[in-house]
Amino acid sequence: MNYLAIVGTNSRVSTNRMLLQFMKRRFEKSANIELFEVMELPAFYEANEHQIPEEVATLSEKIRLADGVIIATPEYDHAIPAVLKSALEWISYTSQALIDKPVLIVGASHGALGSSRAQAHLRQILDSPELSARLMPASEFLLGKSQAAFNADGILVYQDKLAELDEIFREFVLFTELICKLLLEKTTIKRNKKYVWQTQEA
Template sequence: MNYLAIVGTNSKVSTNRMLLQFMKEHFKDEAQLELFEIKDLPAFYEPEDNQVPQQVAELSAKILAADGVIIATPEYDHTITASLKSALEWISYTSQALTDKPVLIVGASHGALGSSRAQAHLRQILDSPELAARLMPSSEFLLGKSQAAFNATGDLIYPDKVTELDEIFREFTLFTDLITKLLSEKAVIRKGKKFAWQTQKA
């Protein structure tokens, strides 16, 4: 599997970035993860000339090429960051590249509860008609007290959280495979479907 892992913050220092970096190394034998930084994306605006900024076009192309997307979100004031919301607005307004794309949400925060409220909000956003991502049900990875969760080499030091992450990642690879097959079969059905007027005899 090839996954695009989106760092959901423009902060230079982030435990969500560290979480994705750990996942990239930890799961390297199972999947390829490419990290994408949204800190270089412009804030969303409606371009007068309908020209999509290069960074946005690059993000869309990477999403379309990936088997699935992993988004790591912190929690600011009970919701996702403004930079992540802006990035999603660009996708919604332009390519709609997340439509039917398998998505896994993970998150880290300095508090004990992890990014639970932000993840719930992000699910609502990704379920909107213009984004319409395929979210793995009954799944959330919440890393609380994240400032103390990694050692000097970037390894996640909470054994229970590593076990939990292993399980949810295996489920996501299976979910990705199932969604890919479902969409492939759906495309075949649509291609072979005939309308009533096409089957009526003269």
């Protein structure tokens, strides 16, 4: 599996980035995970098709080529950061590359709740018509008290959370396989479907 992991913050020091970096190393035998920084994108504005920033086009292409997407979000005032919302607005307004794309949401925060409200907010956004991502149901990875969650080597030290992360990632790989198969069958059925007017003799 090839996954694009989006770092949903413009903070230079972030436990959400550390979480994705750890996942990249932890699951390297079962998946290739590439990190993408939304801080590289300009703030959203209504551009015409000839003015789409190169960074936005790059993000869209990376999403298209990925089997699935992992988004790590912190929580600011019970919501996702503006920089992540801006990135999603670019995708919605331009390529709509997230439509039918399997997405896993994870999040880390300094508090005990682990970005739970931000993740709920992000699910609502990703369910909008122009994004329409395929979100794995009944899944969330909440890493609370994240400032103490990693050692000097960037290894997750909370054993209960480590086991939880392993399980949710296994489920996401399976979910991705099922969605890819479903979409392939859906495309085949649509391509082979014949309408009444196509089957009637002239």
